[in-house]
Amino acid sequence: MDKPKVATASLAGCFGCHMSLLDIDDRILKLIQLVDFDKSPVDDIKKFTDRCAVGLIEGGCANEENVKVLQDFRRHCDLLIAIGECAIMGGLPAMRNGIPVQECLAEAYQKGPTVHNPSQQIPNDPELPLILDRVYPAHEVVKIDYQLPGCPPPADTLWEALVALLNGKPLHLPYELIKYD
């Protein structure tokens, strides 16, 4: 039987959750005996090649590209797991929620104390993904099956969750593995 496939993505995140996944250390060798990685920054596969059992989502949706990637993951993955505070509640990027986008852009590109931008232009190249009115947690965009908190979630949390899911067992995280920071 083919190994189940796992896909991962970092949306409006910092890749810290992916670093935490690598923090499972030598268990990564056991992990690749259990699963194959499909679309993921881990193996640099850019497009889904097959249906995946599990999709790991780091980060919320701050721009239209994040939304498209997330919807693509929902279409291709049986289970979608939001990992980390950004995917669960928007995280640090969501600190701009409640502040109008125009104000954020003006602060970043025009009025900020360290900004040097003589033309006062706000980047608007069509190649750039359009920024959303606020940062959306993953579950506000697509259905999310599980949420693993942490900033990042401890490597053991990710490991325990993946192993439990792939073996069809219920997940019981001990006290020290549920953390929001």
Added chain:
Amino acid sequence: MSDAITLTIDEVEVTGRKGQTILQAADDAGLYIPRLCWVKKLKPGATCRLCTVMVNNRPVAACTQPITEGMIVLHDTEPLNRYRRNLIDMMFVEGNHMCPVCEKSGNCELQALAYRFGITAPQYPYLFPRRPVDASHPDVFLDQNRCIQCGRCVRASQELDGKSVFQFFGRGAQKKLGVNAEARLADTNLNLTDEALNSCPVGALLRKRVGYAIPVGRRLYDLQPIGSEIEAKARRAANRK
């Protein structure tokens, strides 16, 4: 002990003293009833409702309800724990609780309660309100994004400091914490030595320049759930027997 009162909490016989509340009697017996707005040194506020227990099929706040002889209290039940979980969830979504960037993280009672209840994420939609941060005071931050309106700072300032630095204004969803000045915390008579500063269960009221002093792994609730110190009393008592 003529003023001894015997009651039952979750089928455990507990002996308390006359004048105690259910919460105090439970604490002495090593039974932890979750609470946020209650602290030992202050009069109870009974605003957070986390300590709600059932007496005679009616919900009462354990922090204000006096104990009576033969009282039967239900506390650790599935429906009550569901209410408590829902209350905690609501507190998380109605403010902006960015744990990763909060100095209080690891020592925060709201966060610790969520950990204790095994909450991985709130079940309600986030409101993302826009609330101000008052950094005007030279020694203290007041971050309204994290305020859960427990009223501990209001009571501590009045009861322990003999001042009235904080007060609520507005009602219902419009209720807000205000300061006793035209606009800014800097214009109040708040001092760095005020007890009110120690009273905040979350990171709404923080001293400046002392954040992140305790490393991750050694903070208050990193390894032990909130309430462990109370429950340890019951274990010690059981060991003595």
